[in-house]
Amino acid sequence: MTPYSLAFYLNVVTSGTVLGAQPADTPDQVTKALGTDYAENSPNGSQMWRDYGLTEFFWERASAEHPWTGHHFTLQVHRLARGGGKVAGERLRSRYGRFDRRLRFEKLRRLLERRGTPLVEIPEPPVQAPYYRTYWQPASRVSVSVIRAHGEYVTPDTLRIGDVYHILAPMTPEEVDWRTSRQWS
Known part of the structure; x- marks a missing residue:
């Protein structure tokens, strides 16, 4: 991997932003940061996401009369x-x-730890646990999903065990607490 693209991932995990765009930013703010080369999806008028290929930003609103509110972004690294x-x-x-x-x-x-940005492993729901491991960065509220085993959607010809599947922000402390305290049955 080139040092420059690795720097991108380090910046995202450390800052919780993509080129300065935050999960709560408006569609116009995200467009200013990432540009106009995206596919837009709004299946029901109350949810919308823009797909920039690697990066997806998501918004929601109560009705067509309300503005879009930023919900989260995901880096679909597996793509x-x-x-x-x-x-x-x-x-x-x-x-x-x-x-x-x-x-x-x-x-x-390893590079995040050198920068003083540790990741903490958090539990996965049972349906995902055999295939993924998730790590969380508390200060930036970013989670990193890692391939644990191959399955229906992740095969050896696409990703290896130990590859990052996706990066998501924000993952709130409340969600981490819920996952940690949950007794999966």
Whole structure:
């Protein structure tokens, strides 16, 4: 992986933003940061997301009369395995250069720890637990999902065990507490 694209992931996990765009930003603020090269989805008028390839931002609103409220963003890192660096989008490629098809979690974790940005493992729901592990960065409220085992949607030809699947923000302390205290049956 190039040092520049790795710097992108480090910045996202450390700051909880994508090129300065925060999960609660308006659609216009996200467009200003990421550009106009996206696909927009609004299936029911109360939810919307913009897909920039690697990055997706999500909003919701009570009704058409209300403004969009930012909900979260996700970096769909797994898409790079099939689509290569172009999936990252022009804005990210122009700033960070080439993106590798895979992001190794241990490398990301090690570099984050060197920066004083530790990740804490949190429990997965039973349906996901065999396939994924999730780590959380408390200060930035970012979670990192890592491949634990191959399954129906993650096969050895796309990702390896130990590759990052996606990065999401925010994951609130309340959700982490809920996951940690939950007695899965």
